[in-house]
Amino acid sequence: MVMPKKVGHSHSLKPHPSQCSLQAIIIGGGPAGLATALLLEQRNKISPIVYELRPEPTTLGGAIGIPSNGTRLLHRLGVYDELLTRGSSRSHMTMHSERGTILGETDVVGAAKEATGFGYMRIKRTDLLEVFLKAVDNAGIPVHYNKRLVSITDQGDGVKVTFSDGTVDTADLLLGCDGIHSAVRRVSVDPAVSADYTGMAGIGSIIPTSVLGEDAASLLSGMHITMMQEGMAASMTCTAKDDEVYWGFQREVSLPNGENDRDGWEVRREQEVAGFKELLHGVLKGAGGQWGDILRSLVDKTSVVKFYPIFRLPSGGTWHQGRVLLLGDAAHAMPPHAGQGVSMALEDAFCLSRGLGRKQNWARGTDDLNEVYETYDRTRRPRIDEIAARSSGNATLRKRTGRWGMMFKEFGLWMFFHGSWALGMDKWGSEVKQMVYDIEEVEI
Numbered sequence: 084m085v086m087p088k089k090v091g092h093s094h095s096l097k098p099h100p101s102q103c104s105l106q107a108i109i110i111g112g113g114p115a116g117l118a119t120a121l122l123l124e125q126r127n128k129i130s131p132i133v134y135e136l137r138p139e140p141t142t143l144g145g146a147i148g149i150p151s152n153g154t155r156l157l158h159r160l161g162v163y164d165e166l167l168t169r170g171s172s173r174s175h176m177t178m179h180s181e182r183g184t185i186l187g188e189t190d191v192v193g194a195a196k197e198a199t200g201f202g203y204m205r206i207k208r209t210d211l212l213e214v215f216l217k218a219v220d221n222a223g224i225p226v227h228y229n230k231r232l233v234s235i236t237d238q239g240d241g242v243k244v245t246f247s248d249g250t251v252d253t254a255d256l257l258l259g260c261d262g263i264h265s266a267v268r269r270v271s272v273d274p275a276v277s278a279d280y281t282g283m284a285g286i287g288s289i290i291p292t293s294v295l296g297e298d299a300a301s302l303l304s305g306m307h308i309t310m311m312q313e314g315m316a317a318s319m320t321c322t323a324k325d326d327e328v329y330w331g332f333q334r335e336v337s338l339p340n341g342e343n344d345r346d347g348w349e350v351r352r353e354q355e356v357a358g359f360k361e362l363l364h365g366v367l368k369g370a371g372g373q374w375g376d377i378l379r380s381l382v383d384k385t386s387v388v389k390f391y392p393i394f395r396l397p398s399g400g401t402w403h404q405g406r407v408l409l410l411g412d413a414a415h416a417m418p419p420h421a422g423q424g425v426s427m428a429l430e431d432a433f434c435l436s437r438g439l440g441r442k443q444n445w446a447r448g449t450d451d452l453n454e455v456y457e458t459y460d461r462t463r464r465p466r467i468d469e470i471a472a473r474s475s476g477n478a479t480l481r482k483r484t485g486r487w488g489m490m491f492k493e494f495g496l497w498m499f500f501h502g503s504w505a506l507g508m509d510k511w512g513s514e515v516k517q518m519v520y521d522i523e524e525v526e527i
């Protein structure tokens with residue numbers, strides 16, 4: 084066991100929950116990092132300490148959809164009840180055509196809700212993080228902000244991290260939960276792997292439904308998807324009271340100046356944000372019916388949007404090295420089109436916790452810890468590959484298409500909603516299976 088040296092923080096810290104238990108350093112205070120911290124504390128008698136790059140506990144906007152496999156794990160973590168008071172549990176989805184007709188309607192979790200007892204949740208990212216941070220705080224787990232990782236040193240009987248402010252910490256294991264552009268991956272586990280641009284980007288915002296007037300507000304409840312020639316528009320209520328809606332438009336966007344460089348993206352971001360009304364009114368010109376009017380109102384009533392190019396990690400990277408393991412997006416960031424990123428991070432955390440629980444003596448030597456990490460890799464990789472493949476498949480719906488291609492796409496979607504039912508097929512078959520999956524029931 085390695086005792087952590089206390090880092091020199093300028094703000095007051097809670098005492099570390101246990102100064103004599105096993106220690107884990109967690110880099111990154113997003114869903115993967117905070118869920119892992121809670122689980123290690125609750126189930127493995129490991130004292131975690133979280134280091135977060137951002138200066139304070141805020142995060143990017145947007146709203147996250149979490150299906151049954153994820154909501155069940157949120158319940159086991161003890162945060163679900165509070166999340167239910169904030170997020171929307173509406174799982175009804177309506178697919179609209181460009182002309183404004185309804186192509187189909189469905190429940191996105193379908194039979195998975197009956198099978199698991201857990202439904203769908205759409206919640207603002209800030210609410211999700213706030214509830215997690217409250218639980219972490221109640222558990223006495225320290226979270227330190229403004230911490231930029233510089234180096235990781237394997238010391239044989241432990242691992243040492245150094246931050247840019249000169250502070251260091253040591254622990255028995257180090258978990259890289261620092262997202263798609265992970266510094267832990269870059270400086271230690273797999274420096275050769277970096278994020279690829281998917282060719283798709285989105286623009287969107289969260290606004291109160293009340294600004295659209297009562298009639299439109301009630302029509303917005305749940306999820307609405309509209310296929311357009313230029314891409315895909317979506318709106319989703321994201322609060323328990325249905326009083327806020329997340330809307331967004333995803334489409335193909337070329338690399339700025341043909342290159343994936345930061346400055347080019349910054350210029351593109353400024354252009355997209357400044358000209359979003361003009362851009363979207365152009366895109367929505369052909370959107371007909373009452374739904375077309377609602378989409379235009381959403382744009383008109385929005386004053387601030389976010390632009391986000393979508394990146395992914397190539398599959399097949401290395402996930403562990405010595406005492407260091409990657410979880411969540413740091414290991415396997417995928418495009419968000421399967422709506423499973425947070426759930427995959429939660430499953431990672433539960434998988435690791437189970438593995439550590441089975442090898443009580445893992446801290447004594449790196450062989451046992453390596454076995455835990457190997458088990459994690461073996462268990463998670465096929466599942467991640469399957470979900471990533473579905474995510475890439477779903478991206479096709481967002482691609483630009485001509486008038487004929489659009490008719491073909493809409494007919495395909497109509498058949499998907501109506502034809503499979505007529506043929507007695509379970510149209511959500513494989514997706515339901517993915518949502519019923521329980522990481523705690525999987526043999527490891």
Ligand SMILES: Cc1cc2nc3c(=O)[nH]c(=O)nc-3n(C[C@H](O)[C@H](O)[C@H](O)COP(=O)(O)OP(=O)(O)OC[C@H]3O[C@@H](n4cnc5c(N)ncnc54)[C@H](O)[C@@H]3O)c2cc1C
Binds near residue numbers: 145232266393423
């Ligand atoms: C537009 C969009 C829509 C999405 N929609 C959905 C959805 O509907 N459903 C869903 O499940 N998923 C969705 N996702 C994916 C989801 O957001 C991620 O899969 C999920 O947030 C992964 O959690 P994470 O903790 O691994 O990474 P992150 O959420 O990226 O958290 C990483 C944390 O690490 C911090 N960090 C970064 N670098 C460092 C460093 N060097 N040192 C310390 N800390 C660091 C970051 O500040 C951040 O707090 C979406 C993603 C995008 C981009």
